[in-house]
Amino acid sequence: MRTPIVAANWKMNGNIQLLESFAKQSWNTRSAQVIWGLPSIYLVKAKQLGLSALAAQDVSAHEKGAYTGELSAEMLQEVGCEYVILGHSERRSYHQEDEALLVEKCKQLKKQGLKAIYCIGESLEEYENQQTDEALKRQLDPIIEAGLLDEQSVIAYEPVWAIGTGNTATLKYAQTVHAKIRNMLKEKYATIAPSIRILYGGSVKADNASQLFSGEDIDGFLVGGASLEIQSFQGIIEAIS
Numbered sequence: 001m002r003t004p005i006v007a008a009n010w011k012m013n014g015n016i017q018l019l020e021s022f023a024k025q026s027w028n029t030r031s032a033q034v035i036w037g038l039p040s041i042y043l044v045k046a047k048q049l050g051l052s053a054l055a056a057q058d059v060s061a062h063e064k065g066a067y068t069g070e071l072s073a074e075m076l077q078e079v080g081c082e083y084v085i086l087g088h089s090e091r092r093s094y095h096q097e098d099e100a101l102l103v104e105k106c107k108q109l110k111k112q113g114l115k116a117i118y119c120i121g122e123s124l125e126e127y128e129n130q131q132t133d134e135a136l137k138r139q140l141d142p143i144i145e146a147g148l149l150d151e152q153s154v155i156a157y158e159p160v161w162a163i164g165t166g167n168t169a170t171l172k173y174a175q176t177v178h179a180k181i182r183n184m185l186k187e188k189y190a191t192i193a194p195s196i197r198i199l200y201g202g203s204v205k206a207d208n209a210s211q212l213f214s215g216e217d218i219d220g221f222l223v224g225g226a227s228l229e230i231q232s233f234q235g236i237i238e239a240i241s
């Protein structure tokens with residue numbers, strides 16, 4: 001039995017006032033685990049305000065040292081962070097993050113006992129050229145081959161064409177892709193693949209969450225825009241409860 005996850009990804013949005021108003025709410029965590037992917041600078045405050053299951057949105061590939069501006073896995077762990085969103089398409093495209101780098105980042109997480117929310121997904125061009133399978137393989141295989149996944153790992157399937165566009169994938173398409181991802185996991189991790197949560201991300205809203213969640217291999221959501229507004233985020237959690 002996989003406990004569903006609804007994970008917020010605030011990206012570079014929000015402020016302390018918004019964080020305080022989120023922390024004041026009571027969140028329904030009976031049927032889903034709620035994860036807070038916040039700007040790292042707010043993680044300490046979030047913890048003080050009582051939010052748990054905190055996620056950073058990036059981590060350094062290095063353990064420590066002269067890497068100005070970076071945050072190590074150990075630092076994130078020290079302030080109570082449990083998860084790190086890795087390989088989001090915005091990091092892949094704006095910061096040229098590739099699989100080789102992500103493998104290194106994943107190793108740092110593992111050393112510190114942090115859990116990855118590892119993002120994969122095809123671009124619009126790949127989608128239009130029916131190259132989704134190749135894209136997923138390219139992004140997932142190196143992490144699988146390096147033996148970096150365990151039962152606690154989370155995969156987020158986010159078709160790039162669906163992120164922030166309002167073009168949510170259909171249930172049929174998303175479920176088909178999720179099942180393929182689970183099969184890819186099974187090849188190497190036969191025993192744990194059935195336990196790994198595979199989230200869908202890309203224009204998830206309260207009004208499409210319930211239908212998407214009916215997909216057998218859709219174990220919850222990674223939510224961008226709709227996680228910045230209390231009611232819409234609550235609506236998504238309620239939709240799968």
Ligand code: PGA
Pocket residue numbers: 009158162163164165201202203204222223224225226
């Ligand atoms: P979105 O973003 O919900 O705004 O489409 C999802 C994400 O990028 O994680």
